Structures are given as structure tokens and as C-alpha cells.
Amino acid sequence: MSDASLLREKNYSHNVVYEYDCRNLVRGFVLKGGKPTLLLIAEENLGSPEALLDLSILESLLGSSSVTYEDGVLDGLSLVSQGAVEQVILDESIFDRERIYLKTAGRSSAVELNPEDLRKVLADLGFDSESDKPRLIPYDFGYAASEQTTKQRVISGIQPSGDMTLGNYLGAIINWKKQIEKYDENFFFLADLHSLTVLPDPADLRDRIRQTVMTLIACGLDLKQAVLFRQSDLGGYHSELAWIFSCLTPEGRLEQMTQFKEKSQKQQIIGTGLKTYPILMAADIALYQSTLVPVGDDQRQHLELCREIVRRFNHRYGYTMPVPKADIPKALARVKSLTDGTKKMSKSDENRDGCVYLLDSPDEISRKVKRAKTDSDPTLRFDEDNRPEVTNLLSMFKVLSGRDSEPNDAIEAYFNGKGAKGLKEELTEVLVETLRPIREKYNELATTSEQVDVVLKQGVERAEPIAKKTLALAKQRVGL
Numbered sequence: 001m002s003d004a005s006l007l008r009e010k011n012y013s014h015n016v017v018y019e020y021d022c023r024n025l026v027r028g029f030v031l032k033g034g035k036p037t038l039l040l041i042a043e044e045n046l047g048s049p050e051a052l053l054d055l056s057i058l059e060s061l062l063g064s065s066s067v068t069y070e071d072g073v074l075d076g077l078s079l080v081s082q083g084a085v086e087q088v089i090l091d092e093s094i095f096d097r098e099r100i101y102l103k104t105a106g107r108s109s110a111v112e113l114n115p116e117d118l119r120k121v122l123a124d125l126g127f128d129s130e131s132d133k134p135r136l137i138p139y140d141f142g143y144a145a146s147e148q149t150t151k152q153r154v155i156s157g158i159q160p161s162g163d164m165t166l167g168n169y170l171g172a173i174i175n176w177k178k179q180i181e182k183y184d185e186n187f188f189f190l191a192d193l194h195s196l197t198v199l200p201d202p203a204d205l206r207d208r209i210r211q212t213v214m215t216l217i218a219c220g221l222d223l224k225q226a227v228l229f230r231q232s233d234l235g236g237y238h239s240e241l242a243w244i245f246s247c248l249t250p251e252g253r254l255e256q257m258t259q260f261k262e263k264s265q266k267q268q269i270i271g272t273g274l275k276t277y278p279i280l281m282a283a284d285i286a287l288y289q290s291t292l293v294p295v296g297d298d299q300r301q302h303l304e305l306c307r308e309i310v311r312r313f314n315h316r317y318g319y320t321m322p323v324p325k326a327d328i329p330k331a332l333a334r335v336k337s338l339t340d341g342t343k344k345m346s347k348s349d350e351n352r353d354g355c356v357y358l359l360d361s362p363d364e365i366s367r368k369v370k371r372a373k374t375d376s377d378p379t380l381r382f383d384e385d386n387r388p389e390v391t392n393l394l395s396m397f398k399v400l401s402g403r404d405s406e407p408n409d410a411i412e413a414y415f416n417g418k419g420a421k422g423l424k425e426e427l428t429e430v431l432v433e434t435l436r437p438i439r440e441k442y443n444e445l446a447t448t449s450e451q452v453d454v455v456l457k458q459g460v461e462r463a464e465p466i467a468k469k470t471l472a473l474a475k476q477r478v479g480l
């Protein structure tokens with residue numbers, strides 16, 4: 001529907017404002033002290049309010065030094081009429097979108113426009129970048145631009161459900177390290193509440209929590225830059241938001257989750273937590289106003305559900321948290337088991353020969369890789385569908401040897417005539433060298449136990465204020 005008349009339907013009484021989003025989210029701004037201004041921003045998935053809008057840019061555009069930002073969507077905020085608005089600040093990247101939804105807090109529906117219609121609406125209303133009044137101020141806030149220009153808050157978690165595997169390393173940890181270098185705000189956590197879904201032995205779980213922290217430190221996570229905390233240390237916030245989210249999540253969606261289907265087949269008792277796990281995961285992410293979630297491909301479906309839940313919350317109660325994006329590695333997003341190329345390498349797998357663990361000794365690595373399943377075709381080719389095991393080994397080599405930007409045929413050509421034996425030998429070598437410093441650092445850390453406590457204590461101190469603020473806002477929004 002293109003409905004320019006709706007834009008003129010109501011008068012609006014606020015100094016400014018507007019919210020724009022291409023996916024039905026609502027975001028409100030009040031700019032006090034400026035001229036009545038319509039603000040059209042190509043916002044997508046951005047983090048904290050401060051990150052959303054650089055007020056100094058806005059102040060210079062408005063020629064005012066008294067611009068303030070007010071969080072949340074205001075009741076009664078309505079569509080604009082020509083008389084009230086003196087100027088429009090228009091983020092030009094809006095026109096990169098296929099569809100634009102204009103929506104206000106007072107209405108439950110949005111006006112869908114294509115970019116050209118928006119241009120017509122603005123022209124109809126008399127806004128023109130050539131004239132002085134009403135003024136159209138085109139500006140590129142860069143919100144639709146690349147990740148480099150956008151502030152991101154990164155979050156990701158790992159379950160202390162077993163010894164960390166090469167799957168965790170390639171699917172998550174190396175990506176976490178890249179994010180730490182790229183972005184200022186990085187939160188990583190031990191998802192210990194999640195690991196209860198498979199009813200671990202309490203003493204084992206306690207040990208694993210510490211071991212997982214030590215392994216993460218040994219992998220070289222820069223904990224001056226990044227925050228590492230334990231989920232259950234802030235469990236009240238996580239579970240309260242998860243409860244609010246659960247009331248918004250259709251039960252049927254949870255049953256569609258592949259991981260639930262797979263894991264419930266392995267469990268004697270299928271706890272409700274196994275099914276509601278993705279809701280807790282959505283809360284873990286939203287609680288920290290996170291925008292980017294580096295995960296392996298196995299989490300893609302859960303992340304999509306998280307995005308749905310956050311959108312639903314924002315849509316119903318007003319903008320409260322950004323809709324996060326998954327950041328899934330392009331090469332080797334899902335590391336497969338060494339013994340079955342159709343299964344992911346998983347730390348809770350009972351068959352330990354299927355996994356390379358980050359703390360495996362060189363002999364163990366060599367033994368496992370030697371016994372890894374391949375097929376009878378001596379020519380090595382990437383073929384995910386028909387030759388999953390060979391593809392898995394080739395992909396591991398490609399990423400671990402730092403050749404991930406090369407095309408697959410270059411790797412195939414490199415192994416031409418070397419056969420599975422040659423591939424296994426070279427893979428072993430590169431695995432041993434990659435994991436050696438991790439194992440050595442871990443052994444060093446294991447001699448003193450205090451560092452784990454210090455790291456976790458600092459993590460809580462840095463994470464709690466954000467969790468507290470988001471939960472308070474979410475509760476207020478839903479009427480609590």
C-alpha cells in the first residue's frame with residue numbers, strides 16, 4: 001500500500017520526531033529545543049540509543065546545541081502534517097531499501113511506501129532540498145552502510161557441556177577474536193544455564209565451567225577488550241526476560257527447532273528446558289542490547305527465532321532492543337564429526353573419536369585424524385552432498401592453513417595425487433601447530449586457580465548494569 005494521504009491525516013504535537021524502520025520496528029526520538037523536525041532514519045539493528053544517533057551530527061544539522069535524545073516511543077506520537085514540521089532530516093540510505101514502513105506509537109499498522117513514494121510524499125508536503133523553508137536536509141547517517149561504519153555490540157555464548165572442540169574454535173572462537181579487534185563492545189558468556197538442559201552431573205558441571213573459562217583464556221581472547229561472564233551469575237535477569245519472551249513465543253515454533261528434535265531423541269527425560277532453550281538464548285542476546293552474534297551454522301535457526309521474538313516484543317510494546325544479526329563464518333560454518341560427516345562435531349558427542357578437542361595431545365590428534373572416515377575415491381574433491389567426510393577434512397585444512405580466501409580448486413590441486421593419506425598428514429601437522437599454544441597456555445593457567453574467579457567477577461561487574469537496565473525497561477514496557 002502506498003498511502004501518502006495517511007501521512008497528512010493527523011496533526012502532531014511534538015517538537016519532532018519520527019521513527020522509521022524497514023521491518024516494523026518502532027523507535028522514537030524527541031529532539032528538544034530544535035525546530036519541529038521530521039527525522040527519517042534508515043535504522044537497522046543498531047545497538048544502544050547512543051549508538052543509534054550521533055547527537056553531535058544532529059546538532060550540527062539542526063544548528064542547535066540543545067538537542068536531547070529520549071529513549072522509547074512516545075504515546076501520541078503521530079504522523080506529521082505540513083503545518084507542524086519545519087524541516088526534515090532525511091537519511092539518504094533509506095532509498096537503498098526496497099520498502100519503507102512508517103509507523104507511529106499511536107497506530108498499530110504501518111504505512112508501507114516504496115522509496116519513490118516517499119520522495120513524492122515529501123515533495124507533496126512541500127519539502128525540498130533546494131528551498132529554505134520547509135527544509136529538506138539530506139544526510140547519510142551511514143546506518144545502512146557496512147559493518148565497519150556501524151557500531152556493534154557483539155555477544156556470543158558457549159556451553160560448559162564438555163571439552164571444547166575444534167567445532168567451537170572454528171565456528172565461534174576465531175570469529176570472536178576477530179570481532180574483538182573490530183568492535184569496541186564484546187560480551188561472551190558461559191551458558192551454564194543452557195547446559196542444564198541435558199542434566200549434567202553437578203560436580204562435572206562445576207569443573208567444566210572453570211575448564212571452559214581457562215580454555216577461552218588460553219585461546220587468546222583479549223579480556224581487556226571483551227567481557228567474559230557466567231550466565232548463572234546474572235541468571236535472575238536472563239530468566240526473567242526469558243519468561244517475558246516465552247509469553248510471546250508460539251509453542252509450535254519451538255517444536256520446529258532441529259536441535260530440539262535431535263537432542264530430544266537422545267534424552268531419556270525430555271525436560272521443558274530442552275524445548276524452551278531458544279527463548280533463553282533470545283533473552284541472553286537481547287538483555288545486552290546486542291546487535292551482532294558470532295555463532296556457528298548450527299545456531300542459525302535459533303538466531304532466526306530470537307530475531308522474531310525481539311521483533312514481536314518491539315512491535316507490541318515499543319522499541320526496547322535491537323534485532324540482532326547472526327555472524328556465521330563463510331568457510332566451514334559447520335565442522336563435522338570425524339567419524340560421520342553428516343553429524344556436527346559436538347562436545348557432548350559420546351563418541352570422542354569424532355571430535356578434535358582443543359586440549360588433545362599431538363598423539364591423540366594424529367590418531368584421530370588417521371582414523372577419520374573418508375571414502376574410496378582417491379581424488380580429493382569438495383562435495384558436501386556426496387563426499388561429506390572428505391569435504392570436512394579439506395575444509396579444515398583450508399581454514400587452519402590460512403588459505404580460506406583461496407578457491408576450492410586451488411586446495412584440490414594442491415592435494416592432487418597425494419590422496420587421503422597425504423591430506424591427513426598435512427591436516428595433522430597444521431592442527432598440532434594450531435592447538436599447541438592453546439594447550440600450553442591452558443596447562444600454565446591450570447597451576448593457579450585465581451584467574452578464573454577474577455575474570456568472572458570482573459565480567460559480572462561489567463555486564464550487570466546493562467542487563468539491569470534492559471530488564472527494567474522491558475518490565476516497564478509490559479506493564480510490570
Ligand code: AQP
Pocket residue numbers: 156157158159160161162167168169170171172259263294295296297298299332333334335336344345346347348349
Ligand atoms: N561443529 C561446529 N561447527 C561450527 N560451530 C560450532 N559450534 C559448536 N559446534 C560447532 C559453535 O560453538 C559455539 C558454542 O557452542 P555450544 O556450546 O552451544 O554447542 P556445542 O559445542 O555443540 O555443545 P553441545 O553441548 O554439544 O551442544 P549441541 O548438543 O548443541 O551440539 C556456538 O557458537 C556454536 O555455533
